[in-house]
Amino acid sequence: MSITRRVFCGAFAVAALAATLNAAAQAYPAKPVRYIVPFPPGGATDIMARNVAQKLSDVFKQPVVVDNRPGGSAMIGADMAAKSPADGYTWLAMTLTHASNVTLFPQAQYNLLKDFAAVSVLGAMPLVVVVHPDSPVKSLSELTALGRSRQLLAGSSGNGTPPHLGLELYRVLTKVGLQHVPYKGGAPSLVDLVGGRTDFIVSNLPECIGYLKGGKLRPLAITSSSRHVLIPDVPTVAEAGLPGFEITNWTGLMVPAGTPKDIIARLQVESMNALRQPEMTQRVREQGFEVVASTPDSAQKFIAAEVERWGKLVRDAGIKAE
Numbered sequence: 001m002s003i004t005r006r007v008f009c010g011a012f013a014v015a016a017l018a019a020t021l022n023a024a025a026q027a028y029p030a031k032p033v034r035y036i037v038p039f040p041p042g043g044a045t046d047i048m049a050r051n052v053a054q055k056l057s058d059v060f061k062q063p064v065v066v067d068n069r070p071g072g073s074a075m076i077g078a079d080m081a082a083k084s085p086a087d088g089y090t091w092l093a094m095t096l097t098h099a100s101n102v103t104l105f106p107q108a109q110y111n112l113l114k115d116f117a118a119v120s121v122l123g124a125m126p127l128v129v130v131v132h133p134d135s136p137v138k139s140l141s142e143l144t145a146l147g148r149s150r151q152l153l154a155g156s157s158g159n160g161t162p163p164h165l166g167l168e169l170y171r172v173l174t175k176v177g178l179q180h181v182p183y184k185g186g187a188p189s190l191v192d193l194v195g196g197r198t199d200f201i202v203s204n205l206p207e208c209i210g211y212l213k214g215g216k217l218r219p220l221a222i223t224s225s226s227r228h229v230l231i232p233d234v235p236t237v238a239e240a241g242l243p244g245f246e247i248t249n250w251t252g253l254m255v256p257a258g259t260p261k262d263i264i265a266r267l268q269v270e271s272m273n274a275l276r277q278p279e280m281t282q283r284v285r286e287q288g289f290e291v292v293a294s295t296p297d298s299a300q301k302f303i304a305a306e307v308e309r310w311g312k313l314v315r316d317a318g319i320k321a322e
Contacts, residue, residue, distance in 0.1 A: 038077025147176025166202030
C-alpha cells in the first residue's frame with residue numbers, strides 16, 4: 001500500500017472513529033447511571049448530588065441512582081469509582097475532602113489527579129461553628145476560653161474532611177485543647193452533637209441549616225468573609241475575633257480517567273444547565289450552597305490547586321489520620 005493511500009485510510013479511520021464517539025455521546029446514556037457519594041445520606045455532598053441526580057434523570061430519561069458508600073474518609077467510595085469502567089456510567093461526588101486526602105493518606109489505592117477526570121465543581125458552601133443550644137458557650141471567644149480551661153470534644157464528618165480541617169485550623173489559631181472525634185459523615189456527627197455527646201462542630205452549612213432553623217443547635221460564627229443570607233445574625237469568624245479562620249467547602253462531579261471527552265462535555269453542560277434553572281438555583285441557595293458550575297478544565301486546575309493548598313495545612317499543622 002502506498003504512503004498516500006495509508007495516510008488516506010488512516011485519516012478516514014480517525015474520522016470514522018470520531019463520528020462513532022460523537023454518536024455514542026449523543027446516545028448516552030443508554031442505561032442507568034451510578035452516582036457514588038462517599039458519605040452517608042443527609043450530608044452536604046449527598047444533598048447536592050441528589051439535586052443533580054434528580055434533574056439529570058429527567059434530562060437523560062434514564063435513572064441516575066445515588067449510591068452512598070461512606071467510610072474510609074471518603075476513600076472507599078472514591079476507590080470504587082476509580083476502578084469502575086471509564087464509560088460515563090459511574091460518577092463520583094467529590095469534595096474538598098478528596099483534595100486533602102492526597103496528603104493525609106499518601107498510600108491511598110487511587111490517585112485523585114491521575115485516576116479521575118473532573119466534570120465540574122458544582123457548588124461551594126461556608127462552614128458554621130455550632131454548639132448545643134443548652135451549652136453555656138454563647139460566642140466563639142467563649143468557646144476559645146473554655147478550650148483553654150479544659151479539652152474540648154469536637155466531632156467532624158471524618159479525617160481530612162472540611163469540618164476536620166476547620167477544627168485543626170481553629171486549634172492552630174487558638175492553641176486550645178481539642179480531641180477530634182471522626183464520624184462517617186456530617187449527618188451522624190450532628191446527631192451526636194444534638195444528643196449532647198460532643199462540645200461543638202465546624203459544620204457545613206447545608207448539613208446544619210435545618211438544625212439551626214429548628215433551634216436544635218446554636219451557631220457561633222460562620223467561616224466566610226461575609227455574613228450569610230440564611231443566618232444573617234450570625235457573625236463571621238473575623239467579626240467574632242478570629243481573623244484567618246476562613247474556610248470554604250465545595251463539591252463537584254468527577255468520572256474515571258479515560259471517560260470519553262464528549263461524554264464529559266455533555267455532563268458538564270447538562271449539570272450546569274440544571275443548576276442554573278431559577279428554581280434549582282433558589283433551592284440550592286436555600287440549602288446553603290452557592291452555584292459554581294465550572295468547566296472541566298477549570299475544575300481540574302482548581303482541584304489541583306486545592307490539593308496543594310490543603311496539603312500545606314495538613315503538613316504544617318501535623319494533621320494525622322486517627
